[in-house]
């Protein structure tokens with residue numbers, strides 16, 4: 001929108017904002033590339049190019065971490081960063097198509113195309129955010145329960161190191177151990193904004209906790225749990241419901257379609273999770289839906305967690321996923337809602353259900369990457385993450 005007083009276009013305003021952000025990281029990367037990658041051949045006129053690729057360029061070259069950020073191999077050092085990408089390559093909770101164990105690598109691969117500089121967001125992630133790739137959590141392929149314990153402990157380590165966790169799955173069973181890694185460290189209630197075509201609130205699926213069950217185990221309703229036979233039959237599933245995750249603050253956006261919602265409906269109804277169907281979305285619009293989600297999720301809460309199932313985006317755009325369901329969001333709708341929600345700040349985020357073996361042209365992985373970048377970029381410009389104040393000179 002043009003500025004009301006000056007008539008200046010937003011894009012032009014953004015270019016001026018970006019001009020005020022330092023550009024030291026790129027120079028540092030070039031110097032590092034020349035030092036580690038040696039000087040280029042004599043015929044190369046641009047002497048900032050090194051012999052061996054050690055930075056962002058070429059985008060198709062190199063050893064990929066997420067966004068080619070530093071690999072935090074010694075995980076005790078993760079506290080040196082402000083945000084950390086961490087893979088949870090587990091698809092043992094899948095009930096239809098598998099393959100999400102390759103999700104983190106798919107997202108890393110396509111992320112190499114991005115350089116962190118965004119004109120419509122007026123943000124330069126490399127300058128304004130210390131981001132690393134924490135690598136993957138050691139999941140246990142045959143055991144969902146042991147994987148849950150590994151994931152909660154790993155996420156907890158990142159979060160308690162003062163770092164914003166960006167958890168990339170893996171299937172949606174991870175929602176439960178992910179939140180369990182964060183919520184116990186938060187003084188106050190935690191709301192969850194959940195993009196999905198599916199409720200994911202049933203207790204067990206085919207006799208186990210699966211990717212259809214994360215929110216049953218995350219949100220609390222101790223009364224109904226006492227009466228639940230399935231729970232009593234599974235003594236290892238002891239810690240039902242995190243004490244500070246009320247079901248009403250679980251906002252489920254994009255629910256609908258014809259697959260898998262029958263068992264979860266009863267739980268969603270009994271506990272009173274906040275369900276926004278695709279039909280509701282059509283009536284509310286993107287801004288209205290995002291505003292309603294923020295209202296419901298933040299009510300009585302001190303933090304909000306973002307859970308983004310990539311199947312909430314229409315499979316025409318995001319075919320590489322475990323349980324595709326036509327009639328989902330367009331990428332533009334989903335990303336706009338994500339940006340509005342991220343403005344208020346988040347305690348952590350997850351992007352799940354990216355299954356590269358079913359993907360076409362890396363489109364699904366790329367959308368997952370965009371959900372992450374748009375979230376981070378918004379939080380940075382809103383001063384909820386990163387260090388804009390240190391790298392931007394005043395007007």
Ligand SMILES: [Mn+2]
Nearest residue numbers: 196198309311
């Ligand atoms: Mn889903």
